[in-house]
Amino acid sequence: WRVSGTVYDLATLQPVPGARVVFSRDDRSPVPTTTGPNGRYETDLIKHAGWSVSVNAENHRQGHIVDIDPPYRTRDADARRAAVEQLADDDLLSSPVRWSRKRSFVTLDLIVVPNRWTDTP
Numbered sequence: 335w336r337v338s339g340t341v342y343d344l345a346t347l348q349p350v351p352g353a354r355v356v357f358s359r360d361d362r363s364p365v366p367t368t369t370g371p372n373g374r375y376e377t378d379l380i381k382h383a384g385w386s387v388s389v390n391a392e393n394h395r396q397g398h399i400v401d402i403d404p405p406y407r408t409r410d411a412d413a414r415r416a417a418v419e420q421l422a423d424d425d426l427l428s429s430p431v432r433w434s435r436k437r438s439f440v441t442l443d444l445i446v447v448p449n450r451w452t453d454t455p
Contacts, residue, residue: 335433338376339442341369341389344399344414345451347407349373353391353446358428359384381435387442388428394446397426406445418447 341353350373357365357379367377369391379385389398399406399421406414426447433440 335379335381335438335440336376337379337440337442338374339444340373341375341391341398341444341446342373342407343394343448344406344418344445345411345448350391350394350446353389353394353444355444356388356390357431358386358388383432385431386428387431387444389444389446391446393450394448395423395426397423397428398444398446399426400429401443401445415451418451421447 337357341350341355342348343350349369351369351371353369353373353375355367355369355375355377357377359382365377365379367375369375387398390396401407406417409417431442
């Protein structure tokens with residue numbers, strides 16, 4: 335799979351440059367990549383079940399959250415802040431990723447939680 339996406343800050347909804355995105359699978363070596371100045375990353379993974387992803391970004395809590403419906407990017411700051419108040423560190427751990435094996439290109443946007451909340455972009 336060619337996997338690409340953007341890492342976003344939950345408070346500001348701005349892309350996060352320099353975030354380390356790591357894909358892992360069972361006994362395989364991890365596949366790391368880093369976001370560019372626009373918060374985007376891209377990497378190639380072997381098509382196989384069992385992949386998980388984790389994110390580490392400066393000034394952000396370790397890990398990420400999975401976007402839900404409606405997406406966090408469509409919610410106002412108060413709703414996003416309320417979601418953060420309910421998060422435990424276990425909610426930010428590496429998460430499994432599931433894609434159709436028929437697809438070759440996958441978009442996976444990830445959301446990181448800042449260490450200190452700020453509503454201004």
